[in-house]
Amino acid sequence: MPRTLYDKLVDAHKVCDLPDGDILVYVDLHIMNEYTSPQAFSALEAKGLGVRRPDAQLCVIDHVNATRARRAADAPSQILIENLEANRKKHDLAYFGLGDPRQGIEHVVVPEQGLAQPGMLIACGDSHTTTYGAFGALGFGIGTSEVEHILATQTLRYKRLKTILVQVDGELAPGVTAKDIIMKVVNVIGAGGANGYAVEFAGSAISSLDMAGRMTICNMAVELGGRAALMAPDTMTLAHCRDRPHSDSLNFDGETWVSDPGADFDKVLEIDANEIAPLVSWGVSPDQSAPVDGAVPTDTDMTTPKAKAGLARALDYMGLEAGQKITDIGIDSAFIGSCTNGRIEDLRSAARVLSGRKVAEGVSAIIVPGSTLTRVMAEEEGLDRIFIEAGFDWRPESGCSMCLAMNDDVAMDGERVASSTNRNFEGRQGRGARTHLMSPAMVAAAAVTGRITDVRDFED
Amino acid sequence: MPKTVAGTGAPLPLANVDTDVIMPKRFLRTITREGLADGVLADLRFDEAGVRHPEFVLNKDAWMNASIWIVGDNFGCGSSREHAVWGLRQLGIDAVIGTSFAGIFYDNARKNGLVLPMISAEERDALVRMTEVSGDVVITVNIRQRLISAGDLTIGFEMDDATRRALLDDRDDTLDTLKLMDEILAYENRLSGKQWVRVMK
Structure with missing residues (x-):
């Protein structure tokens, strides 16, 4: 059989x-x-x-x-x-x-x-x-x-x-x-x-x-x-x-x-890869996401009373308006790292976006290589220079860091984070912290403009 | 463990309540299993100064002593932290009734005598409505018969045989498995050297 x-x-x-x-x-x-x-x-x-x-x-x-x-x-x-x-x-x-x-x-x-x-x-x-x-x-x-x-x-x-x-x-x-x-x-x-x-x-x-x-x-x-x-x-x-x-x-x-x-x-x-756009989470569960060129859902997108209540609660926690364009969401900080997207390939894709560009004024940007070997490899490739020149805080030690904020890399109450991590749960990155999950290249793009941005606009 | 657990019920119908919310990370920096009751849903129950949010259901007199929760879909998702289950048990929670539970949370519950009956969304909603009206609704979960009774409702629930057996017998899985050492040795003898991991120090 x-x-x-x-x-x-x-x-x-x-x-x-x-x-x-x-x-x-x-x-x-x-x-x-x-x-x-x-x-x-x-x-x-x-x-x-x-x-x-x-x-x-x-x-x-x-x-x-x-x-x-x-x-x-x-x-x-x-x-x-x-x-x-x-x-x-x-x-x-x-x-x-x-x-x-x-x-x-x-x-x-x-x-x-x-x-x-x-x-x-x-x-x-x-x-x-x-x-x-x-x-x-x-x-x-x-x-x-x-x-x-x-x-x-x-x-x-x-x-x-x-x-x-x-x-x-x-x-x-x-x-x-x-x-x-x-x-x-x-x-x-x-x-x-x-x-x-x-x-x-x-x-x-x-x-x-x-x-x-x-x-x-x-x-x-x-x-x-x-x-x-x-x-x-x-x-x-x-x-x-x-x-x-x-x-x-x-x-x-x-x-x-x-x-x-x-x-x-x-x-x-079955999923058609041709139809996939860069996705961004807008809510407090990883399934609450929308294409970057889309919008936060509205009440009418939700079919059940329970879904409507879930939307209202998520928007309240996230400080967002129903129907708001995803690219109109400004960010306070950017985080690249984690077991989801902290590998050398992830760092390279973010560095491609950041090369010759600067992190927007007022945005704090952190990058934590997924491992010590990843950091060493990135430094040999000169990626650290790209991140540092762009204004990222290049961390010398590796760990889970702000993905779950169990160490001292904690987002503040209300802080809005563009994050290459895996979970946007309430309080995950700090009490009251607002997480938007996306790819590392999308985090880099958001860091540059200070708002959630379609990385496809950065492609040469 | 007794064949039934019984107590008053509290409604917590939020979907996707994850283990970060059930047991926030600041309670995880511990090497013991103790002192976790205050951590349960801490950010929903308390403000930053530790004062209870009066509007949260578990802080209202009627539901404060509930030992059975009626919860939303996919309860216990996210992190593997068993601290979430330890905290629930220390808070006096005996059963959490829902439609579906994340796998790791489900297994952690079994190891700690926390009963997780699974019922349909309609049945769950009926229990939510019933417990929302009154904090005095006594819910009885009969593990052996896989039946929940509350008021005039009787609801059959889903629970796999092995979990049911583990809850009823209250056995130590580790010690039980050690009795199967002959089987484990036989399995190991079948492995080739290349299927024997030796992590370099």
Whole structure:
């Protein structure tokens, strides 16, 4: 019987069936950060258990460190960092701490090290672990109790998901990026529309993306509720996995990591890439977005009383008027970074827009490279000069930073941020902060004009 | 865990309430599971000085002691932080009734004895209307029978078998799985060396 890529990955990692329909799956790689792991280690200790596979764990500091300098953002953050340092020492685990040349955001550093490869199962106490689907690996986020479960057993109790195929065919117009594809998909399916599903992305518009673009899409698949995102690996995937520190030590071949012809998906969605414009979020959920040449919706666009109430609440929080043109929205600050769009390719696309241009008066603009290696590469290419000359604050340290504002990069109450990140939730970037999600090139364009701007007007 | 949980209900029909809203980040800089009750919906319940917003439903006398929430679609979306569920339990919330929950939140709830019955939008809306009118509506969630009763309403709910079993038995998943070590070892013996990750230190 033809199987989907998702089925093959689950089958390959099945240890055994459990009562009541769950299965036990084996975790090839487990990544931990400083804020969702402490209580897992203490629970392990309380139960008198050890770490079953120390070699399969990677600890990374990324959520609470400052990015202006190599330190914790504050005293409680320092405690979190010291806690992970102590736990990794005690259990002898690999550790990318502050000052390590491999340090950075989890989902940026793992592919850099060649630790995400087709056929793997990767878990992490972070929802954006879906990123690894770009490699044909099954990656998903877990809670702290499950972190404990993996540490003790290297397995997880797992419920098989239903599947959606999102077929994206056609060609993206200049200025339209992977970020716009996934924001379009989130807009169409809705936040939570894929709860209980694994989402496979396919089609000519997906296979023509570079690996960074594919990671952006799989990363944000969690915003539609997808517990897993997948893309079939191809020659580009394999090329990306070569010549990295772990390339020679790993090979999860043994299956053709693609969905068989005729494999059955529970749902199929087709998206025409030719029709996608750069998208900008106007609300407080990632599915509340509009094309940059469009407008904030009005009451009449909403069909149900509930949708009308949701719109009113979002506009109130965001300080916007119904029907307002998206390009009439002024910004206070610009942020480029995150596990969604903090890779070297993202920095290059923003730098192309900023080259020879200046950040508008009154706009504060920050760029936080997704990893230390990304920063070094960008500096070798001279990208840092472009950002600095344009007026961006080029941060020397890497981390999640203002994507979730757990460190000291926090937007103020009412501050309006053009952001290359993944979530525009109320309070996400700071209490009362107003986030507009968009691609890194769109953030750069907004930084230059001081208002949300169609990056296609910047194309030469 | 008992076969039923019961308590008064509070309506929170907002859609897409995410875990950043359920447990804001300033409460996450902790290495313990304790002290999270005040963090639950903190930016909706309190102003910046920590004073309660009097108009917020959970701050009104009628709903302040509710232990069962009726919520909007896609509750618990966003970040994986289990702190959101720990906080709800510490606040005394036993069940959150909705139409759909984000996957990680759903699994975190199961690990902490928070019951998440799933019902249709129409049924949820009926419970919202009922609890909006009065804070005295006692809601009973029968886990074994997968039934909610409230006033004259009886509603069957959806919950997968494994979650139901975990809630009823209140077992320790980690210790239970360790009993399957023979199966785990057998699986590991089937792996080739190239399928055995060794992260470089």
